[in-house]
Amino acid sequence: MFADDAPAKDIKTPRINPEIWHNGEFIKWDDARVHVMSHVLHYGSSVFEGIRCYDTKRGPAIFRLREHMRRLMNSAKIYRMDHEFTLDQLCDAAVGLVARGSLEQCYLRPIIFRSLDEAHPAFGVNPFPNPLVCYIGAWDWGKYLGDEAIEEGVDVCVSSWNRLSPNSMPVMAKSGANYMNSQLIKMEAIKNGYSEGIALDDRGFVSEGSGENIFLVHDGRVITPPLSSSLLPGIPRDCVIQTCRDLEMPLAETGLQRAALYVADELFFTGTAAEVTPIRSVDKIKIGTGKRGDITARIQQAFFEITKGERPAPGEWLTYVKEAKSSVAPPSNNGHGNSAPTSQTVPNAIEPEVSESFLTVGTE
Numbered sequence: 001m002f003a004d005d006a007p008a009k010d011i012k013t014p015r016i017n018p019e020i021w022h023n024g025e026f027i028k029w030d031d032a033r034v035h036v037m038s039h040v041l042h043y044g045s046s047v048f049e050g051i052r053c054y055d056t057k058r059g060p061a062i063f064r065l066r067e068h069m070r071r072l073m074n075s076a077k078i079y080r081m082d083h084e085f086t087l088d089q090l091c092d093a094a095v096g097l098v099a100r101g102s103l104e105q106c107y108l109r110p111i112i113f114r115s116l117d118e119a120h121p122a123f124g125v126n127p128f129p130n131p132l133v134c135y136i137g138a139w140d141w142g143k144y145l146g147d148e149a150i151e152e153g154v155d156v157c158v159s160s161w162n163r164l165s166p167n168s169m170p171v172m173a174k175s176g177a178n179y180m181n182s183q184l185i186k187m188e189a190i191k192n193g194y195s196e197g198i199a200l201d202d203r204g205f206v207s208e209g210s211g212e213n214i215f216l217v218h219d220g221r222v223i224t225p226p227l228s229s230s231l232l233p234g235i236p237r238d239c240v241i242q243t244c245r246d247l248e249m250p251l252a253e254t255g256l257q258r259a260a261l262y263v264a265d266e267l268f269f270t271g272t273a274a275e276v277t278p279i280r281s282v283d284k285i286k287i288g289t290g291k292r293g294d295i296t297a298r299i300q301q302a303f304f305e306i307t308k309g310e311r312p313a314p315g316e317w318l319t320y321v322k323e324a325k326s327s328v329a330p331p332s333n334n335g336h337g338n339s340a341p342t343s344q345t346v347p348n349a350i351e352p353e354v355s356e357s358f359l360t361v362g363t364e
């Protein structure tokens with residue numbers, strides 16, 4: 001029908017953590033199954049997080065764990081998911097999962113979703129009769145947009161799909177259902193030969209990538225769209241905002257027209273998966289010199305040094321798993337035994353200083 005040489009599958013098999021945390025217990029990967037009639041499969045009723053754990057000189061360190069788990073709890077609250085887990089329990093669970101496994105670096109995927117009560121099945125849209133479950137899985141995930149992307153940058157397009165409008169689906173919540181919109185953006189980009197798509201909001205202002213926030217550099221000023229442009233309050237986005245303050249780079253959160261992308265000196269994406277990835281072209285228009293710009297390089301370097309624990313962060317951004325190990329149950333004799341839910345706090349995690357940008361819509 002049409003030339004179709006875009007890769008259909010992610011062909012790299014990642015290293016996977018053999019255990020999954022489930023409702024307070026560690027279970028084997030193979031035992032983490034759901035019923036095909038689960039509410040989440042039919043109606044998209046899940047909220048989730050993506051968290052990176054970095055390999056540092058002090059062992060694996062989970063990046064901005066509490067902020068991620070707090071966003072997960074906020075997402076659940078928005079969707080009226082009255083689960084029983086506390087912030088400390090979720091943080092402990094993530095630390096425990098990494099501590100019990102052997103991955104020195106990994107990507108953690110906590111998810112809360114509406115499952116199926118097989119004794120009292122409910123199949124309607126109404127989510128309330130369906131039990132809530134929480135899982136955390138982990139695997140080793142390389143560079144999301146490709147190994148070369150970090151230096152060379154990526155070629156992207158402006159998507160023909162708009163980002164969700166705030167009163168249809170709240171993008172402030174990281175829900176599984178939002179990612180149907182992301183998938184449309186991503187598939188269109190891939191099929192047209194681009195690495196990623198940038199969505200506009202419902203008014204035509206720049207919003208974000210299918211899985212990343214976006215920053216623009218113009219005349220030495222770093223600019224990112226405000227939350228009112230229907231974007232996820234990204235945690236790396238917040239890191240870059242705070243890092244710009246540290247590096248004394250002027251920064252603004254303000255609405256951006258699509259055309260501003262084309263005439264930017266530099267553009268880059270931020271995201272837990274994408275980290276800080278330069279953009280070298282948009283819609284086949286070269287951005288700046290077509291190479292990673294100086295300001296992007298400085299921000300990227302600071303970001304990677306912070307995540308590796310080699311540079312002081314503006315807050316307690318790393319949870320060192322080995323140093324927090326005493327708070328989690330060791331593996332049982334069979335190597336995959338279940339343990340009681342952990343309730344202790346992560347010793348070296350402190351209540352984060354959350355920038356206003358997490359909740360405010362920014363300036364226009």
Ligand SMILES: Cc1ncc(COP(=O)(O)O)c(C=O)c1O
Pocket residue numbers: 050182208209210211212213231232233234235236237270271272273
């Ligand atoms: C749509 C979208 N925007 C932004 C981001 C970046 O934010 P964070 O890495 O904090 O999840 C992501 C990351 O998954 C995303 O999916």
